[in-house]
Amino acid sequence: MISQNTINTVFETARVEEVIGDFVNLKRAGSNFKGLSPFSDERSPSFMVSPAKGIWKDFSTGKGGNSVKFLMEHSQFTYPEAIRYLARKYNIEIEETEQTDAEKAITDVRESMYLVSEFAKDYFHRTLINSEEGKAIGLSYFKERGFTNETIKKFDLGYSPETWDALTKEALGKGYKLEFLESTGLTIPREDRPFDRFKGRVMFPIQSMSGRVLGFGGRILTNDKKAAKYLNSPESDIYHKSKVLYGIYQAKQSIAKQNNCYLVEGYTDVIQFNQAGIENVVASSGTALTPDQIRLINRLTRNITVLFDGDAAGLRASIRGIDLILEEGMNVRVCGFPDGEDPDSFARKNSHDELVAYLEENSKDFIQFKASLLMKDAKNDPIKKADLIRDMVTSISKIPDRIQREVYTQECARIMDISEQVLVSTLAQLIQKDLTEANKKQKQEQKPFEVLRNQNPKNTGYSGGDPDDPRTGPPDGYMEEPGYPQQQQAEKVDILYRLERKVIEILLLYGDKTEEFEDVFLKSNDEGEVVMVSEKKQYKVHQRIYLSLQEDEVELSNNLFRDIFTDIIGFYHQNEKFSLEQYLMRLEPDFAQEVTDILMEDERLALHDWEGQNIFTKGKHETIAQYVSETVMSMRWFLVGKIIEELKSSIQPENSDNTELLSMVMDYSKLVNSFSKKLGRVMSRYH
Known part of the structure; x- marks a missing residue:
């Protein structure tokens, strides 16, 4: 531990x-x-x-x-x-x-699968480097490809022996369980004797963005026509090939730094480019490009350059992937290599500077790429040319950004020598068709929810403005209880929810700060008149809040907030200095999630760049004492108001002795009046 x-x-x-x-x-x-x-x-x-x-x-x-x-x-x-x-x-x-x-x-299935995959990676690598079979077959193959020892180590390349159960026997001997060898696909189960999936292959570990081993790719080196040239791990709880990119772990920092990602097809393409000094390259591992793989790149950069082999199959694969990339709102360029060359062979034959120069000179915008590629087939055939233009417009229609669509439409009209208006009209039809289909699909998906809503008409939820707009969206923590009209319930529940949430936020952000607060209380003067007197004192913010709530003998109404409040106050009392990091690391999951939500509320508003639209928010840190006092007093006012309402509802009919209740109502009402004078506003809307 x-x-x-x-x-x-x-x-x-x-x-x-x-x-x-x-x-x-x-x-x-x-x-x-x-x-x-x-x-x-x-x-x-x-x-x-x-x-x-x-x-x-x-x-x-x-x-x-x-x-x-x-x-x-x-x-x-x-x-x-x-x-x-x-x-x-x-x-x-x-x-x-x-x-x-x-x-x-305590064991975890996924963790066990990760551990056995990590063991297999190390085993394959050791076998490649240390065993006679590994050096003679596997290492000599990688050396023939031009890979250096540093590159082999960087990508943890390995070799699986020709023996039927070499890995399985070694893993079982080290205490790894057969069920996890089988669930990761490293071992194929059989009644008489389980055997290795990848026997007699050079091995390419497939890692996640964080470096965890998810699966493997194995290449056979013999001319066995019955065996697949490349074999991948099967789908499992930790390996989903449609969501993985080979080389992403080694490439992630370079992709972000260069703000571009080169996309290739095979393992050796990635490794050869990396060795040549171009590290921002990943591969789809021989599978058709998927939206999940594109989104993985999109987290690091919005720019993809697709590199394809100089053959017909490579061209077709590149064309299929372009529309998917465009649909994700990304910028795509395409670069091909001379006939007979692929990224692996071309990088091997050229220096780093030559490779960089070639990529810069030959990378084309997808419009130019499609035009130059497909025009060869169209030649002087009007029908084929029309199909080509329609194909290009279809690609443009996938682009989410309207300005980009217009720019590409203009470029397409120029290259293809056709009226821009015709393209615009065709583009509008395609976009409308896509919207119609999307709306139809959305309605079908929403039908089950409509049924549920009709079955429970009281629970209608928020139906106001833009949910992401703090000016028109629902209040934080909006909730509706059965039996209350929607607007009425927002007033009865959400104001208190907001105030209590603000109290927690203040404790987290400013609780350890010392501020000067003004105490206001009633006092009789020399003439016997009751007057309001103020006195300034210094308090820790958390002490001020705690004492203020204790003064009225009230506690937070929200169960989670009440528990968090108690926990924070306890942490302050037990520690001389408050550390947000230390406080967060000790929290239970429910507490940690809510605390994070509260702390990041201001950042949510910052996402919308309100200040850029001349909408400014008050800087709480500039007037902490005032902010604390107003928040706590508003909450006390609200809670005292609830007490008054409860007392009023307890008053008995005529002929009953309600003296004590009425006296309490009067005392609490005076307290409310003092709140009103202090804050300088009326809060009857809370009741």
Whole structure:
């Protein structure tokens, strides 16, 4: 077990923007960073990182947390794995403590699959480097391809022996379970004796963006016509080939830095380019390009350059992938190689400078590429030329951005020597057709929800303006209870929800700060008149809030907020200095999620760039005491108002003694009046 000291060092050292920056292309947004969500399909940034708070928030899915939580969400790390990953990243020595038998007994299926895959990677690599068979067959093959020892190590290339069960026997001998060897596809089950899937092949580990081994690709080196030349791991809980790109782990930083990704087809294409000094390259591993693979690149850059072989098959594959890339709102260029050449062979024959120069000179915009490619077939045939133009317009219609569509339409008209108006008209028809089909599909998908809504008409939800617009959208935590009209319920529930949420936010952001507060109380003067007197004192913000709520003997109404409030106050009392990082790392999942949501609320508003539209928000940090006082007093006012209503409802009919109740109502009413004078506004709308 990892020691608490190591965990504390990791949290103190890790910078959330650096950790997430390895996986997401982040751009500065004031004091924060923003980028595309790594958890959903989106084209507008909804992912925010706050270095000052040490947390992140994905507003498209609601996920959020610290560096460790990101690794657990994004790469399916366990908590210990995330700590180990960060320790390696920041060169922190890991201290271990003895595990209990109960802890050793806890196993996770996915984790076991990752572990056995990691073992197989190391086994194949050792076999390649150390065994006579590996050196004679596997290593000599890689050397013939021109791969250096450094490259072989960088990509963890390996060799699986010709023996039927070499890996299986070795893994079982090391204590790995057969069920996980089989579930990862490394071993093929058979009643008499299980055997290795990849026997007699050179091995290419397929890694996730974080470096975890997901599966393998194996190439056979014999001329066995019955065996597939390349063999991949089967689909499993950890390996989905349509969502994986070979080389993404080695390429991610270069892709973000160069703001471009070269897309090739095979393993050796990636490795050869990488060895030539061009590291921002990935492969679809011989499978047809998928939207999930494109989105993986989209998290790092919006620019893709497709590299294809100089043959007909390579051209057709490139054309199929272009429309998919365009649909994801990305910029795509295409570059082909001379006949008989592929990225692997061409990179092997040319120096780094020659390769870079060739790519720059021969990369074409997709319109130019399609025109130059297909015009060869069309020649002087009007029908074929019309089909070509229609094909190009179809590609343009996939582009989400209207301005880009118009620019490409103009370029297409110029290249094909055709009226722009004709293209615009055709484009409009295609877009309308796509919209009609999309609306039809959406209605079909919504039918089950419509049925549920009709069955429960009271639970209609929010039906206001833009849900992402803070000026017109629903209030935070909007909820509706049965029996209340929608507008009435918003007033009865959500105001208190907002106020209590603000109290938690203040405790998290400013609770440890010392501020000067003004105490206001009633006092009799020399003439016997009751007057309002003010007195200024210094308090810690968390003390001020706690004492203010205790004064009225009230507690937060929201169960989760009440528990968090108690937890935070307890943390302040037990620790001389408040550290947000330390507080977050000790929270239970439910608490951690809600706390992150609260802390990142301001960042959600920042995504919309309200200030760029001359809409400004108040800087809370500039007037902390005033902000605290107004928030707490507003909440006290609301809660006292509820007490008054409850007392009034308890008053009995005539001829009953209601003296005590009426006296209490009067006392609380005086308190409300004092709140009103202090805040300088009327709050009857809360009742």
